[in-house]
Amino acid sequence: MKINRVFLYDEPTVPEIQIEKLQKFLKDAFPIKVEIRKNFLEYSSKDVFEKIASVRIFDLKKPFQKHVPSLKEIEVEKKNQDASGQEEMFLYDGFKIQEIISEVIPKNENKFDTLHVFFTNKITCTFDEGDFRYHARALISSNPTIISTSGIVEAPAKPKQFYFELMSNFSNEKIEDVKKKYKGEFLEYHDPRTSQVIEGYLLQTIMYQETGETFCDQNDCRLFNAHWQKDLLYTQIENKKFCKKHLEIIKKMSN
Template sequence: MKTSKIIIYDEPTVPEIQIKKLEKFLHDTFHADTEIRKNFFENREDEIFQEIATTRVFELKKPFSKHIPTKLEIQIEKENIDNSQNEEKILYDGFEFQKIISKFIPSNENDQEILNIIFTNKLTCTFDESDFRYHARALIGTNPAIISTTGIIEAPAKPKEYYLDLMVNFTKESAEKIKEKYKGEFLEYNDSRITEVVEGYLLQAVMYYETGEAFCEDRECRLYNAHWQKELLYTQSNKKLCKNHEESLRKIINHS
């Protein structure tokens, strides 16, 4: 295993993330030294918030274009570290966001042997050349890896019937009733299942960094790239790896 240490940066605005449990999961799974740190954005100078604001996405059907932020937008970025969710659903280009985070990792910890994983409530997305539009993402791989707590909720789609019901009868009151109708079939904010699901994204982040292989095509594998909430909840409650990824994990551990 090329990674000798894994550092995870907490997101305290999402108390459902049991950070100690996640640290133990990483240590038990990869037998690597692990460390928990406070929120990556806490007590930072204005510079990082100014740079992050440049990664905001305003045109969903156009490739990334660097944004020149206003003073108000920079201030909002500073204030948003205390919010439990990205209420305005502001989108950020995930790769540009990751580049900026990388610049603020301490130089002695910004190497191949230390994997930094940052939790954030910002909604990261990437531009897909196949359909020429941005899509929300829960995970931006590489190092540092970014796990978006908002992306976990918003990126995988809810049941088709849920959207059809909204289209037929959309008011604020009916939306709440429809949400209640499908309760349990998808993750919500302040959902107690979030830690179990985050374990899967942590597993994906480390495996991707170690092997360079993105996700899995097997729906029974915990590394499966779930496009639907139903798939996500199934694979993460199942907690199994396919035979190929079980073997990959063994090789990674044995080469530690």
Template structure:
């Protein structure tokens, strides 16, 4: 039984974590509190090295990590100045293990859910297709919520990728993301999107729901607990009425 949820701020992002906490507080039977950035509150001496060990070098290589001194120095700087970090993908499951080890022993039990909202891109390895997939969240203890993942993990409308290919054929390089976002009609979230906080609320609830019930996701696309693989589905699930399917409305409305 989850008795309390601790949400951690992500100050280098537009995610308003206090607002997410208020939304959770109104829907779950647990004490919800907010702390500063997880990577500051639970900083350990080896955290930069742990991040370096789980960097993903290639979308198609299972092995991770680069513990050369320059990489560790980069990770140290990213911990101190998160606004400068970007463009690196990390193994979400191993990051979760590292952050779990950083928790104080008395807070590691499953009656306390730590909800680490991160400014890092995280992924999991797909055994079925032999490649890394970006994720919005990794459920468990602590639960990880990736703000960059919200923008990057779900697939965008088909027109986005067609425009990307067209530009590459004409110019020989990949266009800047902002160019594509301005040229392609369709609904998808972009970096620093004003809808970020509202969209993350459902992902925060997924973390609580998993620890409380053991059920990872809902298979109904009209529910906040749905695990969307496309931006259109994410917007339907997180930003449109109804908030929940009938079954989960009884629990959380």
């Protein structure tokens, strides 16, 4: 393998990541060293909170424009609280967050054979030139890699009927009723299935580092790029298998 070491940077506000379990998963799957580190904010400079606040997205239909954050916005970033499920959740440019995160990687660990994976509770987004708008992303593959626990919940779409029922009578009570009706059909914040799903995203980013390909186009493969929650749950929890092509690649990487 091109990679021989992986660093996993924790997100303490989301214990469902189960980072020790993910460490064991990678060690069992590949002949690599896997180390756990604290959240990247623990290693960052004092101005990191201002930098993070400055890459918030306020207009989904415009490419990135740097924001001049207020003192209140900077204070919110310092607290790094669990904002899951709140009415107001901030969006961030994923590539800009990636640049900020890169600054905490020691120079002697910034190598091709070392992969850095950062977990975050922030909703990371990328601007799509195809439809000229930002989209939430669960995974931003590169080195460093970002896995957004909020993106896992928000990026893959819920069942179409879920949205239809919300639109027919939108209210806080209605939202809760519809969520109960479709409970189990999509991931929620602090979902106990989170860690299992993250295993798939880890496999995808390692595949990208090794082959240059992140996703598979077959929806029965664990490397499938799921745009719907039902596909995400099927590939990562119900099926947990690879297509023939990627199974062969995984076998070679595992030896």
